[in-house]
Structure formats: structure tokens, C-alpha cells
Amino acid sequence: MRNIFIWTVIAAILFALPNLLSFSQQEVLVFLTINILVVASYRLLTLTGEWSLGHVVIMGVGAYASAMLTKSSGLYVPLGIVMGGVVAGLTALALSYPLFRMKGFYFLIGSFAAGEIIRLLWKRFREPFGGTKGIKGIDPMPDFSVGFYDFDFFEPTSYFYFSAIVVAICLWILWRIEKSPIGLTFQAVHWQDKLAQASGVNLRAYRTLAFVIASGFAGIAGALLAHYIGTINPNSFDVEVMVFVLTWAIVGGTSTFYGPILGCVVLTILNEVVLRELGLEQTRPLIYGLILILSILFMPNGLESIVQKFTRQKERRSLRPEEAK
């Protein structure tokens, strides 16, 4: 009952949110919503202890797949977005054969190489990928009406509602997976792969599963992005974007579900709203870099550690209610 109330309040806030913002802030909100899915899906992979530098390229695979399918075969855009996720997941499945021969640092670099190869292929083959200029004129989400609200997907507010619903569903699924025995197995693979394997866990299968699921949701995020901006090109998914995702995750902290999301929200607001409003265009990278360093030095467990400090105190006072019942 209390949960329903809380979620209703959150939904109401999210519904009202765009109306409190300026137009360009609404635009930032749309990208932020999509990025939340990127970073949350990234966390699923990190649950197994592997860090990829190819996540953003995989997101691009979803974007390219959805853009190309809707353009060439006239596929209905929402289906295209789902297919973007499927293609990204299948790509990850194919990549997992070479990549999961490696672990740790080697996987990190291997995923980077694999991603760069995909990007070079996009650049090199103008047919069908459009070369360096990429694909433009991607079909927008078709407008529709639900009676009380007219979705006009040019408007950031409409697209925010749409993407927020999609992202919320995806986050719910990610959450369910994390809290399930599968999520527990991912963590087991991370912390003691030998012991997990002795308990009958097929390590490679679970690493691959995490990689494929994470990639699938990244693909959906990419497709959401493609159908909003209407254009994608290989540089939209380069290693600099990957660095941003990585820093969101690490500055936020990866030991909780909300940590990376928190990192994404805080850093995006800081970079896109605060620093821009201050008129610090030229020094933006400098300040962003400083923030990164300071947060990793003085907040090694991420922003989530602050939240945890707060909630732990509360927990102690309420004497672990879940154990009490």
C-alpha cells in the first residue's frame, strides 16, 4: 500500500517534470532518460565483474538496426525499437564467442577492439550503413492520441513520456533480473567464479547471458535515441561517449541498482545544465575532469555511498524491518 503510494507520487512528479523545465532542458531530459537505460544496462554486465568498453557501440548497433529496419521495410517504429534490442543482443551473442575467452583487463580491451571494428565497418561501408555521415531521415515515432493526451513526438515532452515509459519497463525488467536467482548467480560469478562453478554454474553461459541482456537493453536505448534525433553516425557512438557512460557508473557507484542512475543524473545535470548556464563553455571539460578526479578520490564508492550512509542510519533505527517480519 505504501509502495503504491510512493510510486504514484513518483509517476506524478515525472509527469509534471517537463512542464517545469525550459525547452532545451526538456531536450536534455529526453537524452537523460535514454542514458539512464544505457547506464543501468551497463550495470547488469558489471554484476558479473566484467567491464566492457564496447557498450556504447552495441547501443549503436541497436540504433542502426532499428533505423535501417524502419527505413527499408517500413517496420512500425515501436517494433523497430524492440528489434533494435534484439539485434544488439544477437550481436553481443556473436561477439561473446571471441570475447569471453578473455577476462578482466583483457576483456576490457577486447571489447574496445571489437567495438572499434564495428565502427570502422559502419564508416567503411556506405552501403548499407551510410559511411561516416551515417543514416539520416530516420522515421520519427508516429504521433498518436490516447484521448486525454496527444502524443506529438517532435515535442520533447511527448517523447519524454514515451521514452520514460519504455525505460521504466526496461528498468523494471533489469531490476527483476537482478533480484532473482539469476542476479544472485551473476554476483556469484563475479565474487568467486571458482566456487560458483563448483556449485554447477556454467560461468561462460552466465557471463554471456549478462552480456546479451545488457546489450539488448543498450540496443533499445540506442533505438530510442535514433528515432528521436532522426540521425545517427559512427561518431555518435565513439569511445568518448563510452567514457561518459563509464564515469556515470563509477561516479555513481556500482554496488547498488540506483548508483549508476544517480551518477548519470547528477553528472548530466552538472555538465549540460549547470556548466552551460554558467557560460563556462570552454572550461567545461576542465571542470568535468576535476569533478571526476575529486569524486573518485574522496568518494571511492560513488554517490550511492552517501545515500547508503543516510539510509543505513534509518535502517538501524527501524531495526531491520524485513528480518523482523
Add this chain to the structure above:
Amino acid sequence: MIELLAQTGLNAVYAASYISLVAVGLVLIFGVMGVINFAHGELFMAGAYVVVALYAQRFVPFFIAVAAGLVFVGLLGLLMERALFRPLRDNPLGGLVASIGFLMILQALAVMGFGVRMEYIPPVTQEVIAFSDKVRLPISRLYVIIAAVVMLSLLWYFLKRTRFGWALRASAQDPQAAALQGISVTLTAKIAMFIGAGFAGLAGALTAPLVSVNPYMGHSIIVTAFIVIIVGGVGSLEGAVLASIVYAFVHTFVTTFYDGVIADITGLMLMLIVLIVKPTGLFGSADRA
């Protein structure tokens, strides 16, 4: 055709020289500190800007400017060690993120200090050794080759024949055992950072008159260096040098006989194949996986 092959070979030797200087530094840092220094390309860039500031703008003799570049970037390395990597010693991922932050700062400082545009650096010399009309080795490129050979030999001597070098190798192999032997981990870390960063600065400074110096020039060299250290085996200095040579020859010949984009794909495929066949690299040992 022979001439074309000879000239391409000379081009490859030059490329191998500066790539190996950068890659060896990266390996040294990774070996001793256990951190992937993403800012290594920007250290290379910083070395080039020292030459811009001293040689191009203040007319300091070129080789003094190059030496200053080595020392200045070496000191930057010490700064990174003290401010970033030492506090984050038990957090390799944190070290990586901190180096990304440092990279952004260096880039922004270069933009603020010098602007985004390519810098002008007067030629050091226009002398060319002409083996024939079509086979030519500019002296300025010969400097880079000589410097790489000399510095790498010195490094080899230092590592294999001196006590410090022994300590460095010991702590690269097993930091805990080295600490038990009474080797100061902090000291070896300092030495590794100074040499590793200094080499990147040296390469940047030496090649500055030959390339386009701009704040974003570090990006392409870091990608190359990553490929090289993977192919060579992440912990192995000899491997890094040999892989630099292999990569430089493959890339240069493919660029000359096919095209540059195919050359990039070839380089990455080379790396991926090595990773798949022998994940520890051609010359790497099994630990540190």
C-alpha cells in the same frame, strides 16, 4: 617497386620508433602500478606543447626543448602518481577513471593555453639523406629513430643492470613479494611513472615538428598504443617493442598498398586475433589476467 618498398620500410621504422616509445611507457606504468593510464596520449600531447612553448614561441634550441619536454612530462607523471594513483592504489578501476579525468584536464588546459588550432612549429632541419631519388630519410625523422633506439637501450640497461631496475622488475612481477623484500613500492611507482610519462613526453616533443600539434592529438596515439601493448603482451616491455615494430610495418605497408582505413581495420583485427589465440599477448606471461 624496390624503391617504393625501401621508402615504405623507412616510413615503418620511423613509425615503430615513436610508437614503441609511447607503448613502452604505457606498459611500464601498467606493469608497476597496475593502472591503465588513459591519459597517456595526452602526456604525448603535453610533450609536443612543451616544444611549442619553448622552441616555437621562445626560440629555445630544439634539443633543449625536447629534454625539457621529457622532464616536464615526467614530472606530470609524478604528479599523477602522487595525486591520483597512490591514493587509489587498491582501486585499479578508480585509477582508470582518474586518468580519464586527468586527460580531460590536460586537453582543456591545452585549449585554454594555446587554442584549438594546429600549432606552427618551424622545421628543425630540412636536411634529407637521399639514398636515391625516391628513397629519402629526412634527418628530422632520423632523430626520432635514434632517440628511440638510445632511450630504449638505456631503459634496458637500467632495468637489467641496475639495482633500481631490478627493484622495478620485481615489483612489476609481484608487488607484495617485492614489498617483503624491502623494496619501496612508492619509490618504484615514482620511477615507473617518471620514466613512463617521460618517454611519452619525449616522443611527443620529438615528433612535434613532424605532425599536426593540437589539443586532441593524443587520441589516435593512445588507440595505437593499446593495440600494441595487447599484441605484445600487457606486462612485457620486449613484447611492446616487438609489437610496435610489427604493428608499424603492417600498418604502413597496408596504408601504402591498400588504404588507411583498411590499415586501421587490419591493426584491430590483428589485435583481436592475438587476443583470441593467445589472450596474454605474443610475449605476455599468464599472470595479471
Add this chain to the structure above:
Amino acid sequence: MIAKALRGGFSRRMFLKSSAVTALGAALPNMTLAAGETIKIGFLAPLTGPVSAWGKPGLDGCTIWAERVNAEGGIKLEDGEHKIEFVAYDNEYDPAKARTGATKLIREDGVSFVMMLGGDTWPGVQPVADRTGMLFSTLLPSDLSPDTTTLVAPTEVHPIYIVTGVQWLAENRPELKTAVMCAQDDALGLPSVATYLAAFEAAGIEMQDDPLLFDPATTDFAPVVTRLLSSNPDIVCLDTCYSDYVHPICTQLFLQGFKGQIISATADFYDQMIAKTSKEFMEGFIFQFPDFDDPALNAEHINFPDANGFYTEYNKRYPGQWGAVSWEYASIMELWKLAAEKAGSVDPEAVLAAMQEGGKGQHAFGEASWWGEELFGIDHALVGDWPVVMIEDGKARIKAFVSIPDWYDQHGDLLIKYMTKYDQMWSQRS
């Protein structure tokens, strides 16, 4: 295909027409100006990052231009004079950020016109342009297509102008018979490769090798140059290489003993190139972007007021920064100013109509025609004469103004052939 056209472009424009009055009237800020109110112009280009060299110097040029216009009272509209000012947004050459920037400039800052570099960033902005009807300009005509009804390419008709250099070369140096070319594999490089190929074929100059494409991240050009020189060409063509490539390539050409003709679209900071090679080596280098202290720019037909004074001022404020884009955005503003004053308002539709009245426009290098139907699917590129610039005695000098339309009338089929080969026709650009 038809279904697609209906669903994509057509329905959207239908929608625009039908609902423009109701929906947009509410959504968009009022575009009319109060008397004496400052006119705001949007500047939406990369200001940081690797591509910022194509944005920042242009903004600097615009600042000077605005000061000079404001000093003379500003822009004279129906209701009197208005000062002008620029609002810049750094799009980091990213389509998503460009979209955000366009939204901010139009819907929050209330600008009357937006200038862009274009390229990768234009497709991100296009929906905003469609919906708001805002007038945009680009430096890259390859952004044009039949859908881009509010986008103009009024200054740089990249890469069509490069045919002038090749034509001039063929006429004045007929002994040069063979050529090779290299280009970076990107949005600027490819269309200009196609154009140079057409121009060389039209001029009867034989290509000895396929154009050599290199990755934009390349830093060491020795292998590229070695390959170029392996066939002993008379001419080395550097395509539309950025100065980050032109300089090291020229240095390499010099060091590897090349003594023939070089032709390039740009030669920014050519004085530095001379210093890095030699005066003799650079003598006769042909490119397309004049220094604005050139006496030829004082001619009657030039529509850039006081070009020499502008150049002096620019060099005073930003020493050593003069380049191809320094004047281009300002020159677009000059065209816009004339049109706005003719229309008597800053309303985008009225300004565009005034700009294109009679199919002619006042291009910086003389009166020119609105053109591009065949290549871009829309007559929104302003094409006329373009200068051929040659380095003589260490200084860039305009050798001639050559008519692009005249060339196209004769050799248009060649251009279309090569543009098609490199997938650069508007119908091929997905």
C-alpha cells in the same frame, strides 16, 4: 517507396501546413520584433572539440561584423533600425546536442536566423527546422535535399567551387597531364573527391591511381605521400583536406622530393607551410580561399564590404588565426542583412523570399544564382564565380574569378557521374 514518401516527408509537411497556425502559434515565441529591439542571430556550431576550428573562427568573424554593422546603426527594417547580436551554442559537432541547441536558440532565445556548420549536425536539427520554419544556413551544401526548404547554403558551395581551380590550371599550365589525389574518408572528403575527379576528367588530366583515402585520425603522412609519389604524377591534389592534414602532407611532399604542382581546396596558414618547406616549393600552389587583403576584393562586383579592413581587424584581434571560415559566416550575415532590409522584417519566410527573389543572390564574390536542383534536389545553393588563388612570391593572390555555372553547363554530366559513383547525390544520401 511512394508509401514512404507519403508517410515521411509529405505527411509531415501536410501536418505543418494544417496545424501551423494553431499549434505552433502557441508553441513558438513571437517572432516579430518590438521597435528598436536587438535582433538575435543563432550561431550553432562546434566551439569546443576537434571540429571547433570550423566554428570558433567564424564566430570571431561574426563578432567583428556585428560591431561594424551596429556602429553604422544596425539593420534597417520597416520600423527603423535594430542592433544585432549573436547567441552562440556549442553543439560539439553532435547531432543530439545540435538539436537541443536549436531548440534553445529558437524557442528560448528568440533568434531570427540560425547559422550552422552543418554536416553531421544538420540532420539532428532538421526536424526542428521543419517544425518551426526557422531559416538556417549551412556551409555544406551536401546537407541540402528537397525536404530542406528552410536551409540555404549561401556562401561556400563546397565542393563545387573546386572545379574552378582545376579549370584554371588546365588552361594556364597545359603541360601538366597526370594527377593523383588523397582525401580523408569523411563527409567533406568524399563529395570533393567526386568533384575533383569530374574536374580532372573535364580538363583532360589523367588520374594515375584511385584516390587514396585515409582515416581522419591519421597523423603520420609519410606512407600516404610515398604512395602518392610512386607513380610520378605532375599534379598532387589534396582534396578538401583540413589544415591538420594539408600541412604535414606538404611537408612530406617536400621532404620526399616532390617538385610538381599542388592543388588543394584550402591552404589555411600557408605562411607556416612556406616556413616548413620553402618558398620555391610552395610557389604556384593553387587553392580556393583568398586572404581578404587581396586587392582583387576591392572590385565593384564584390559584396563583402571593406574586405581589406575586415581582414586587418581580424588579424589584429586574433593574430595568426585567419582561415577559410573566418569570413564565411560573416558573409552569410551580409547576405541575410541585405535580404532582411529588402523584406523590411526578420520573419524567416520573408527574409528567405527576399534573399531568393528572381533566383539571384548577392554572393560575396559577385552576383550568383540559386542553384542545385540536379545535385541537391533543391535550388538552395548560391553559386556564381569563385576565386582561384595561387601562392606567388610567398603571398596568396587571386588569379581569376571563374564561373562555376559555366563549367557545370558543359560538364554537369561528369559531375553527376562521379557524385553517383561516390553515393553523394541527394537521392543516394540516406
Add this chain to the structure above:
Amino acid sequence: MTSLLEVKDLTMRFGGLTAVDTLNFKVEKGTIHGLIGPNGAGKTTTFNMISGFYTPSAGEVLLRGENIAGLPMHEVARRGVVRTFQHSTLFAELTVLENALVGTHMPFRPNLFAAIFGWDKDARNGAEARAREALTFFGLADVGHEHAGDLSHGHQRALGMAVAYASHPDIVLLDEPFTGMNPEETKHMMGLMKQLCSDGITILLVEHDMQAIMGLCDNITCMSFGKFLAEGGPAEIRNHPAVIEAYLGGARHVA
């Protein structure tokens, strides 16, 4: 009749060193079988080969007659052979209950879609019940919510066994289960093992604590320098001259 587990000519070479040399022994169903030998005898290497952690250089590991040598560890586990590790190899960051839940992976294999839509209530309840059963069996029921890394040493060893037990093994391989336990705990643990055995679980253990071995095992295989040395009941082994010889210097343990 085939034995439950049979090791046939098992050999492991690391470079020039032969760690285990043509080892042979059989483990009968329902027994507790000890594997002893001085340090460096190759006991743990043998364990690693049986459990699939190493691929033997030569020889066979027969489980109910099927050769499982060289199978990956999880395949071996799925055939009913579950091992524990030396030291406190646990999921230190997870709670005790979660550790035990990982142990239930095989009997209650998770299913992705069921997990997302919540159709796996029965399996989850079953897994939790089994995990709690295992914890209760090893006396860990009260510390279920604590992080495994925070447990006392003895509790950690017990949890290692609870994780193995939770997976319904046919045969468990225990690698030095009594290390770090006080005599009281050891005694208690021995009782639990006997109970496991009487429940039909076969146990193969490596242990240094001779008192425990002698008091617990039905059969003992002794090896030295990688080679088979002797086999027999506790009394036999205690008095075997070769065994005493091998433990020379350490003979006082063979009490």
C-alpha cells in the same frame, strides 16, 4: 560392481614436474574416504583433477563408470560431484543465506523469463527452504543475514560445506575442512559428517588433522610425492610402515 568414484592412472605434470603420478584408488558409495599425505604429496592437485578444475595429463576419473576427467567443473558438479575449497573461499560480499542459495543452483535452476514475471515462486521458495535447511544443518541458521566475510573462521568453513550440501550432491570433496577449527568445533563437525554419510552422501576428504581422519574415515588412501603409498582402514594405515616413514618427523601426528 563399479565403485561410485574410481581414479585410474591419474597423472598431472606441470612442466617438468610430475605432481601426481599414475594414482589409483576407489571410493565406495556411502563411505567416508580420506586422502592423506605429507605436504606437497599432490592431494589438492588430485582433488582439482577429480573436480574438473584441472585437466589431467593422463588417466581417468570414473564416476559410476563414466569418465569425467577433463570436463569443466560445472559439468562435474552437475553429475553430483561437488567440492569445497581450501581456506575460506566464499562469496564474502554476499550474506550467508545468499551463499547457500548459490549452492541451490543445480536443484533449482533459474529461468530468465520465469524470474522476470515472477512465475518462479515455487522454485524460489524451494531454493530458500533448501538453503535454510543446509544452514540449519551446519548450525548457521542464526547468522543467515550476516555477510559471509564477517563470520568467524569456523563458521566460514561450515558455510563452505553448507553451500556444497545445499546442492544435493552425491559425493562431496572436502579440502581440509577442519583447518582453523578448535577441537570443540572439529568434534561437532565430525558428527555432522557422519550424519551426512548416513544420509547417503559419499565423502572424500583431504585433511591434515590425523585425529579427525582416523576417527572419521572408513577408508584412507595415503600418497607421497604424487605417488600412491598405501590404502586401508584407519588401523591399517596408522601402523603401515611406509606411511610412518613418509610422515617421519611428522610422525607424532600419526598418534
